[in-house]
Structure formats: structure tokens, C-alpha cells
Amino acid sequence: MRRNQLTHDRQQYLVPAQGHPNALALVAPPTPRNIPDAAKYQGLFARAANALGQLQGVIQVLPNADMVTRTLARREAVTSSQIEGTQASLTELLAYEATQGADGLAADVKVTERYVAALALGLARIRAGGRAALDLPLIHDLHARLMEDAAGRFPIGAYRDTQVWIGPPGRIEDATFVPAPPEYLPACMEELRDSMLQYTQRDGEYGELSVLAQLAITHAQFETIHPYHDGNGRTGRLLMPLLLVATGHPPLYLSGSLLRARQAYYDALAAIQLRGEWGPWIRLLTSAIVESCEEAIAIARDLLALLNEWEQRVAGYRSDSAVRKLPRLLLGYPVINVRRAMELLDISQPAANAAINNLVKEGILEQVGIGRYDRLFRARDVLQRLDRAPGAPA
Structure with missing residues (x-):
């Protein structure tokens, strides 16, 4: 990664990339305690918060909510995995779960099922332990569950021990982004834990950081740290519904919206990493929240209407x-x-x-x-x- 890729204020966080004397890596700057120029995005956050509140209200009175949310969780597993290039469909995932066998199914179906298992693990921990359970051991456990099939190829459930980069696989000098060398990862993740995962309002801060602002910052910072050899995107996307549940909200699933805007999603994160520009990510995320809430409500209502129709068909039994x-x-x-x-x-x-x-x-x-x-x-x-x-x- 070259210096001229980064704005001047980011260049102070450049260090030599491990094992690559001609390349530089970016140690994630300290997690911001506020969204820069937050007032510009107040309307976007308010609209997203209103959509999330509407979803919460629907789920609270929804008959068969457990069945609807079960299916939505599996849909999330499929779309989050497809962002990373997998091909398994929702039908194939459900077939794998029903048969517990992958014969004849897409090779990626096991990868997708691991996301389901990791999400279930995270939700169980958060529901049992609240926000205190949203800690680094949980993130390691999520990663280990996600990457179970990669055991032996690189560390799972543990920070990477080699330098990685984002971009073409051949030369680090051509990378679009080079995250911190391994020795910086523990301190970066501990800082993320203390500032966001275990967020509390500090004395002297102006206002409390909203849950959705915490969501935006947490995901972007995690992807900037890039703590694992592989699986960072899926692990980082898992943190979003888990943070919402930890703060008393429904586990909104955003990967469908992010998949439909995949390049914009990558570009928005890169804008933060390279230039400290938060606008593209805030606009994309708040739009994804609104779209995902509206979609989840529409799906829930349509499925219940379908169930009513079915129940009329079998009323004679x-x-x-x-x-x-x-x-x-x-x-x-x-x-x-x-x-x-x-x-x-x-x-x-x-x-x-x-x-x-x-x-x-x-x-x-x-x-x-x-x-x-x-x-x-x-x-x-x-x-x-x-x-x-x-x-x-x-």
C-alpha cells in the first residue's frame, strides 16, 4: 500500500508490512467515539431508527415469530456468504439441514451452514449474558465456528499470524488496503472492545452515541483491523445483529441489502480505511437498515397470510x-x-x-x-x- 493512497491524517498510522520491506500497512486508528460531522447524518439515522422501531413492534405481536425469524436467519447466512463469493442457495442450505448431508449439493453449503451455527451461538450468548457477552472471546468463538472447515490451514478462533492484504493476490504492492501486521492486532481489538463492544458513555462526552452509530463504527473498525486470516467479512457482519440484540433490538439481517450493493459496500469501507470518509458508509448502512426492516416486515406479513391460506385448506382434518x-x-x-x-x-x-x-x-x-x-x-x-x-x- 502506498502513502499517496491515504489522506495525510491516516499516514501517521502506517508501519512496515510484515515480511514485505517495500510495502506499508495501516494500523487501525483509534475507534472514533462519534461519527465525524454527525449532524449531517442525523436525518438518516432517525429514519433508520424509526424503521427498526417499526420492525420491533411487528415482531412483538407476530404470531409464529420464532418460525419466521428462523427462516430469516438462514436467508442471512446465505446472503452474507454470497458476499464472499459462495454459491449455495437457501434451498440447498435448508436441504442440508434437513438431511445432514451435502452429497450432490453445492460445495459451499457447509460454509453457509457454519454461518447459521455461529449466529445461533452468538445469539444464545448474548441472550444469556447481555451486552457483557459481546466480548473478544465471543468473537473468537464466532470465527472458530464459521471457519471450522479451515482448521489446519490457518489459525481459527485466533488472530492471524501473517501479513494479509486486500486486493490482487499476487503482489502486496498492488493491494487496495493492507491492514496491520499481526503484532498490532491484540491492542487494536482490545481498544475496539473497550470503546464500542462494551460501550458506555464517558464523562464529558457530548451526548450518547446512538445504537446505530455504534453499529456503523463497530463494523467499519472491525473490518479495518482485519484480525483474522480469512472470514473477517462474515464475522464482522455477524457483529451487527448481535450488537442490536445486546441492546434490546431485534436481530436485523442486513446482508441481503449489502449483497445487492456489494461494490458500494466495499468502496464505502475503503473510504473510511484510506481517507477517514464516513459519509458513503453511513448512507449505505442507514439505507440498508430501512430496506431490511421493510423487507422483513413484508416477508413476515406475507408468510402469515400464506399460513392462513394453508390452514383453511386443512381445516377439514x-x-x-x-x-x-x-x-x-x-x-x-x-x-x-x-x-x-x-x-x-x-x-x-x-x-x-x-x-x-x-x-x-x-x-x-x-x-x-x-x-x-x-x-x-x-x-x-x-x-x-x-x-x-x-x-x-x-
């Missing part, structure tokens, strides 16, 4: 029958097999078979072959709704 109980679960498990139906409803194999066959007859499920699995069933209407982009016709 016994009220205590599996065929009456299974449709609600399909909102969270839209790809299912007999074994999963047995587990969810605690019923016998013949009863699960009968329920699924009846739902096929009613047009709620259809049998599909996914990978090497020919006894899978999908709720096509759910998957089509989840795959629909915001603003696309129904």
Missing part, C-alpha cells in the same frame, strides 16, 4: 392431527423430510408420512429431488417469497 400442526412449522422449515417432521412433531414415521402426503395432496408441499436426496419436500410458496427481491412483483 382433525384439529389434533399432524396435518393441522405441520403447516405452521413450514414457515421455519420450508424444506423438510419425514425424519424432520417426526422430530418436530414427536410423532411416528407412519404419522409423519401421512401428514406430508396430505399436505402434498393439498398443494402445500411438493416432492423434489435436491442433490442426491429424492425424498425431500418443499413449501414452494415460502421459498419463492424469500427469494423475491424488494419491490419485485409478487
Whole structure:
């Protein structure tokens, strides 16, 4: 990385890149305690906060909220992984979860499933321990879970021990950004913990930093530090819903919006790293929050309308029958097999078979072959709704 890539105020944080005498690396400047020129973005943050409040209100009164949010979490895993170039689809992820086998599925499906596992780990820790659980050991554990399949190739759940860079793989001199050498990482991450992860208003500060401003700063600072050999983007995106949950908000999932604006997302983070320019990131993030809140509310309402339609179709079956109980679960498990139906409803194999066959007859499920699995069933209407982009016709 060359000096002329950075503004003058960033150049004081340049150090020699480890193992590359002709290259310089940027040690992340101290985490800002306020967004520079914050008054310019007050309206954007207010609009995003209002959207988040509306989402929270909907979720609090939403029937079957656990099923809807389960599916949205898996959608997040797919889109966050796709930002990094994976190809696994939501249907393939759900098929993998139902069968616990990857035969015939996209090679990336395991990578995507690790994101689901890491998100579940983080949410459980935060819900049990509150904001105090949002600490460096948790981040290491998230990374270890995400990168489980890379064990042995480079450190997982531990800071990288080599110099890395962002840009073409051949020459560090051609990099768009070179983060700090390994010896600086512990201090940088401890500073991020103390200033943002464990945020408290300091005496003498002007005003309290809003949760969404904390979100913006935390993600940008983590990506600037770039503490791991690989998986920094996914780990950093995990921190956003976890920080929201730690502050009493719903776990909003932003990766769909960021995937649709992937180059702008990369450019916005680079603007902070190289020039200390926060405007592009604030504009992108607040727009993504509004879009993601509106999308989550629309999906939730559409799925519940779909469930009401299904329940009318099966109204003629016994009220205590599996065929009456299974449709609600399909909102969270839209790809299912007999074994999963047995587990969810605690019923016998013949009863699960009968329920699924009846739902096929009613047009709620259809049998599909996914990978090497020919006894899978999908709720096509759910998957089509989840795959629909915001603003696309129904």
C-alpha cells in the first residue's frame, strides 16, 4: 500500500508490512467515539431508527415469530456468504439441514451452514449474558465456528499470524488496503472492545452515541483491523445483529441489502480505511437498515397470510392431527423430510408420512429431488417469497 493512497491524517498510522520491506500497512486508528460531522447524518439515522422501531413492534405481536425469524436467519447466512463469493442457495442450505448431508449439493453449503451455527451461538450468548457477552472471546468463538472447515490451514478462533492484504493476490504492492501486521492486532481489538463492544458513555462526552452509530463504527473498525486470516467479512457482519440484540433490538439481517450493493459496500469501507470518509458508509448502512426492516416486515406479513391460506385448506382434518400442526412449522422449515417432521412433531414415521402426503395432496408441499436426496419436500410458496427481491412483483 502506498502513502499517496491515504489522506495525510491516516499516514501517521502506517508501519512496515510484515515480511514485505517495500510495502506499508495501516494500523487501525483509534475507534472514533462519534461519527465525524454527525449532524449531517442525523436525518438518516432517525429514519433508520424509526424503521427498526417499526420492525420491533411487528415482531412483538407476530404470531409464529420464532418460525419466521428462523427462516430469516438462514436467508442471512446465505446472503452474507454470497458476499464472499459462495454459491449455495437457501434451498440447498435448508436441504442440508434437513438431511445432514451435502452429497450432490453445492460445495459451499457447509460454509453457509457454519454461518447459521455461529449466529445461533452468538445469539444464545448474548441472550444469556447481555451486552457483557459481546466480548473478544465471543468473537473468537464466532470465527472458530464459521471457519471450522479451515482448521489446519490457518489459525481459527485466533488472530492471524501473517501479513494479509486486500486486493490482487499476487503482489502486496498492488493491494487496495493492507491492514496491520499481526503484532498490532491484540491492542487494536482490545481498544475496539473497550470503546464500542462494551460501550458506555464517558464523562464529558457530548451526548450518547446512538445504537446505530455504534453499529456503523463497530463494523467499519472491525473490518479495518482485519484480525483474522480469512472470514473477517462474515464475522464482522455477524457483529451487527448481535450488537442490536445486546441492546434490546431485534436481530436485523442486513446482508441481503449489502449483497445487492456489494461494490458500494466495499468502496464505502475503503473510504473510511484510506481517507477517514464516513459519509458513503453511513448512507449505505442507514439505507440498508430501512430496506431490511421493510423487507422483513413484508416477508413476515406475507408468510402469515400464506399460513392462513394453508390452514383453511386443512381445516377439514382433525384439529389434533399432524396435518393441522405441520403447516405452521413450514414457515421455519420450508424444506423438510419425514425424519424432520417426526422430530418436530414427536410423532411416528407412519404419522409423519401421512401428514406430508396430505399436505402434498393439498398443494402445500411438493416432492423434489435436491442433490442426491429424492425424498425431500418443499413449501414452494415460502421459498419463492424469500427469494423475491424488494419491490419485485409478487
